[in-house]
Amino acid sequence: DTAVSQTPKYLVTQMGNDKSIKCEQNLGHDTMYWYKQDSKKFLKIMFSYNNKELIINETVPNRFSPKSPDKAHLNLHINSLELGDSAVYFCASSRQLLTPTYEQYFGPGTRLTVT
């Protein structure tokens, strides 16, 4: 009964490759997020989708492209991978973006290593 799931859990790839990470939530939430957590453990939001609509798009290289086919899924595609993309990527979901008290639930994370 995993609430927020991500695949793959680990991803090792070479510079210049293109890769995708998939996320699914079965909580019935309206809003989904992608976060990046770097080696210093800083958690930074990348994107947020509310009912399949892009709401937050932080200053992220356009090599990163999110896609939400429906409100239960949010995928992240990364083109031309660079060494600096190595990090743990977390997917999260919450009931609504615009209400201040709704907490976020995180997936297990995808550890991306670019060599």
Next chain:
Amino acid sequence: QKEVEQNSGPLSVPEGAIASLNCTYSDRGSQSFFWYRQYSGKSPELIMFIYSNGDKEDGRFTAQLNKASQYVSLLIRDSQPSDSATYLCAVNFLRPGNNRKLIWGLGTSLAVNP
């Protein structure tokens, strides 16, 4: 000033003691505040949230909010070795366009010694 600041630690307390974790934030308009716990190699998990000034208790955990001082803290009573983790403070900021997003602190590493 960083938007959300936490002392990175490590904070070391003996088993059974009270651990006190602090967080300050820059946006006076922030409305809600979250404490998450993250074990090494795992994802953040919510401990509790608070949005009114004062204290909020949940089991061994108490969140304290002082909006005038822009300060939120988490107290862990009767600390256990299993509480050893990184504690992340997150603040819900209102952005232009009426969007909200969580701004995260860097986290405080807590070690509870048996």
